[in-house]
Amino acid sequence: MSRRDKINYYLDIADTVSQRGTCLRRNYGAIIVQNDQIIATGYVGAPRSRKNCSDLGYCIREKLQVPRGERYELCRSVHAEANAIINAPRVDMIGATLYLSGRDAKTHEYIPDAMCCSMCKRMIINAGISTVIVRINEDEFRNVNVESEWIGHDESLEGTFGY
Numbered sequence: 001m002s003r004r005d006k007i008n009y010y011l012d013i014a015d016t017v018s019q020r021g022t023c024l025r026r027n028y029g030a031i032i033v034q035n036d037q038i039i040a041t042g043y044v045g046a047p048r049s050r051k052n053c054s055d056l057g058y059c060i061r062e063k064l065q066v067p068r069g070e071r072y073e074l075c076r077s078v079h080a081e082a083n084a085i086i087n088a089p090r091v092d093m094i095g096a097t098l099y100l101s102g103r104d105a106k107t108h109e110y111i112p113d114a115m116c117c118s119m120c121k122r123m124i125i126n127a128g129i130s131t132v133i134v135r136i137n138e139d140e141f142r143n144v145n146v147e148s149e150w151i152g153h154d155e156s157l158e159g160t161f162g163y
Helices: 006-018 080-086 118-127 146-151
Strands: 026-034 037-043 097-104 131-135 141-145
Touching: 006 026, 006 037, 006 097, 006 131, 006 141, 026 080, 037 080, 080 097, 080 118, 118 146, 141 146
Parallel strands: 097 131
Antiparallel strands: 026 037, 026 097, 131 141
């Protein structure tokens, strides 16, 4: 029997978490892991006690034809990364790894160019998370070293946000 490698094991869990998402466009799942222990999970959904897009039956960004990566202030949802960070104590996140898996809500295909938005990047930096691993497909992923890629390369100074 072949055993699943540890990174894809955690990405599989993040993918399962994404299935709780309520976005009509894209569903992401995030888990934060420290010392081989899951600290917190998060998925895309409206703030507690507010209606989700899946409950309303429409996405305002989709209705307005807002392109991916733009006008997040119109969105009802809190991103998976943000929800995971909200649910974890900061002391447990320092030096941790965040695993992120995203799928298109309609096709259920992996989002091969998935990446954290600029707001989530800032939260990840502030939380003290050192590595982000993003699923590309069933077996491939991208590693992001937060210190060198997001802190050392400050996109907000250049006006480019990597969408």
